[in-house]
Structures are given as structure tokens and as C-alpha cells.
Amino acid sequence: MFWIVNARRLKQYLIILTAALFAIGIAWAERDNISIFTSGKNGPNAIYKVDTREKKLALTFDISWGEERVGPILDILEQKGVKKATFFLSSPWSKSHPDIVKRIKDMGFEIGSHGHKYTNYSSLNDEEIQAEITKAHEILKELTGTPPNLIRTPNGDFDKRVLKIADKMGYTVVQWDTDSKDWLNPGTEQIIKNVVDSAHPGDIILMHASDSCKQTHLALPAIIEQLRSKGYEFVTVSELIANAKINTNEVQ
Structure with a gap:
């Protein structure tokens, strides 16, 4: 007992x-500040961040329209000596602004695709998804001389079909782990806080260089300075992927 x-x-x-x-x-x-992402047993996944102890992260900028904001952002990156970042460009915008695309390329920044039409890919059928990725691919390859292999889908929208189709076409779908929320135009100080407070090793940071985001270029100098003061090094998304274990988010 x-x-x-x-x-x-x-x-x-x-x-x-x-x-x-x-x-x-x-x-x-x-x-x-660790997010747990499961890679899933079948098929490719979207990349949100990578697992690394090295204080490296990627600044990424989406551009889909306008020409007033991207110039100041490129000027700041140049002035601050940031030589590595990743720009996701929509192909209609790129076709209309080949001079800016050339400047981005000439500065040595990585260029990924932001698709063709700005529409949610999960709402399209398989043929339409492939057509959208193909159109953007051809335009960006023609403008830059280099075929892109990273894509951030419009609105960050995707499902398993999108991931599988993109993978078959040689693309990796890239999301983000830290959102600057600059697209809300919440104020310069809030954008700085959104980025600096959440940044971590292996982070992929979402920002925008479209004209609708009116405060990104004002916040960027402080973001760069404060991240550097914390010991961070800026690299491209491809460099993060190549040098660290990938964190993904399984799509149901």
C-alpha cells in the first residue's frame, strides 16, 4: 500500500x-523573441528568418509604385555605407523605372521579384500563378541581366500551391519576421521602435520604398545607426539562407 x-x-x-x-x-x-516555425514534411516553405547566433540580419524593401521615396532611401543606404540589402521589385514598376532598377543593381543590392500584377496569388489558379511569376521573371531578367530566384508575393499572400509552383520555377518565397509597419505611416519614431526593438540575429526586416510609405526614409538613418550600435551586420537574404539554418512557417 x-x-x-x-x-x-x-x-x-x-x-x-x-x-x-x-x-x-x-x-x-x-x-x-524566438518564433517557432515548423518546416512541414512535404514540399517547400516560405522563409521568415534563419537560425543563427551571428548578429546578421537582412534589410528588405518592397517597391510596387512611385519614384519619390526610393531615391532618398538609396541615398541614405549609400551615405551610411550599407552595401547589402534586398529589394523586391514589381515588374510593371521596374519596366517603368529602368534607371532606378539600374541604380539598385549598380549599388550591389540584391534584387528579388515582387510579382507582376499586385494581386493575391492564393486567389489565382495554378496557370495564372505560373504566368504571374513568369512575366515578372522575364522583365526583371531583361532589366538586370540576372534571373531572380527570390520572390515576395504581393501582400505576402500565398498558399501551398503557390509555394510548390514557385519552387518548381526555381524560386524561394521570402516573408519577414520583423515588420516595420512603415506602410501605416505611424510616425518616424514608431517605425524606428518597431524595427530596433524586434530585430534579432537572422532576422528578415520588412520595409517599403513605394511612395505610399512617406516616413521610411526619415526613420532609416536611425534604424541603421541603432542596429549597428547593437553589433548587427547587414547582409542579403541569400546570404542569410546560405549561412544559417532556415526557419519556415508551414502552410495549412
Whole structure:
């Protein structure tokens, strides 16, 4: 009887201990700003960040329209000596602004695709998805001389079909882990805070260089300075992928 009672207590203790360890694990992950992404067992996935202890991260800029904001952003990157960043360009915008595309390329920045029509790919059928990616691919390849292999889909929208089609076409779908929310125009200080407070090793940071984002170029100098003061090095998305374990988010 004594042994049975103690066995029951031991079982209770083990259950309590397991629950406590689980809670500690969650708290530790939250403390270190770690997002847990499952890669899934079948098919490709979108990349949000990479696992690395090195203080490297990627500044990324989406452009789909306008020409007033991108110039100042490129000027700031040049003035601050930022030689590596990734620009996701929509092909209609690129075709209308070949001189700006050339400047981005000549500055040595990585260029990825932001698609052709600005529409949610998950709402398209398979043939339409392939056609959209192909149109953008051909235009960007013609303008830059280099075929892109990274794509950030319009609105960041995708499903498993999009991932599989993109993968078959030689593309990796890239999302982000830190959103500057510059597209909301919340104020320069808030944009700086959104980025600097959330940035972490292996991070992919979302910003925009379209004209609708009126405060990005005002926030960018402080973002660069404060991240550097924390010891961060700026690299391209491709460099992050090549040098670290990928974190992905499984699509249901």
C-alpha cells in the first residue's frame, strides 16, 4: 500500500514537473523573441528568418509604385555605407523605372521579384500563378541581366500551391519576421521602435520604398545607426539562407 501511494504521488510529481518545464520553455522562447516555425514534411516553405547566433540580419524593401521615396532611401543606404540589402521589385514598376532598377543593381543590392500584377496569388489558379511569376521573371531578367530566384508575393499572400509552383520555377518565397509597419505611416519614431526593438540575429526586416510609405526614409538613418550600435551586420537574404539554418512557417 505504501508503495502504491508513493507511486501515485510520483506520477503526480512527474506530471507537475513536465508542465512546469513546458511553461519554462515557453517563457524562455518568449524572452529571447524566438518564433517557432515548423518546416512541414512535404514540399517547400516560405522563409521568415534563419537560425543563427551571428548578429546578421537582412534589410528588405518592397517597391510596387512611385519614384519619390526610393531615391532618398538609396541615398541614405549609400551615405551610411550599407552595401547589402534586398529589394523586391514589381515588374510593371521596374519596366517603368529602368534607371532606378539600374541604380539598385549598380549599388550591389540584391534584387528579388515582387510579382507582376499586385494581386493575391492564393486567389489565382495554378496557370495564372505560373504566368504571374513568369512575366515578372522575364522583365526583371531583361532589366538586370540576372534571373531572380527570390520572390515576395504581393501582400505576402500565398498558399501551398503557390509555394510548390514557385519552387518548381526555381524560386524561394521570402516573408519577414520583423515588420516595420512603415506602410501605416505611424510616425518616424514608431517605425524606428518597431524595427530596433524586434530585430534579432537572422532576422528578415520588412520595409517599403513605394511612395505610399512617406516616413521610411526619415526613420532609416536611425534604424541603421541603432542596429549597428547593437553589433548587427547587414547582409542579403541569400546570404542569410546560405549561412544559417532556415526557419519556415508551414502552410495549412
